[in-house]
Amino acid sequence: MNPSLERRVRQLRSxxxxxxxxxxxxxxxxxxxxxxxxxxxxxxxxxxxxRDEAQRLVAEGRRAEPVGEELEPPKVIVFVAAERLARIxxxxxxxxxxxxxxxxxxCLALIPFETAPSL
Numbered sequence: 001m002n003p004s005l006e007r008r009v010r011q012l013r014s015x016x017x018x019x020x021x022x023x024x025x026x027x028x029x030x031x032x033x034x035x036x037x038x039x040x041x042x043x044x045x046x047x048x049x050x051r052d053e054a055q056r057l058v059a060e061g062r063r064a065e066p067v068g069e070e071l072e073p074p075k076v077i078v079f080v081a082a083e084r085l086a087r088i089x090x091x092x093x094x095x096x097x098x099x100x101x102x103x104x105x106x107c108l109a110l111i112p113f114e115t116a117p118s119l
Contacts, residue, residue: 040097040102040110042079042110043096043110044113044114047110048092048094049090049091050107053091053107054076057078075106076107080111
């Protein structure tokens with residue numbers, strides 16, 4: 001076989017292997033990335049908070065988002081009013097996107113968008 005043709009075949013096989021690995025990873029995720037993006041889409045701001053504060057928010061009646069438990073390592077993700085979050089001195093803002101800061105955070109507090117008054 002021609003050396004340039006062999007090189008092209010190796011490159012094609014390499015791309016196929018990478019693509020199949022990527023598809024397999026998506027299938028194993030069972031939609032968790034979509035659900036996490038959906039939760040982040042409802043947030044106007046995101047903050048990393050300590051675990052004890054997250055547990056306190058859940059004890060106060062705020063619901064931990066189920067998608068947080070589907071991640072590895074599991075995360076506590078709660079929606080909280082801006083006024084309540086202002087009382088957490090150690091809250092650190094992070095961008096509201098699937099980035100390194102959000103994925104590395106153990107506990108996230110999200111501020112929901114304000115709902116428009118119904119007419």
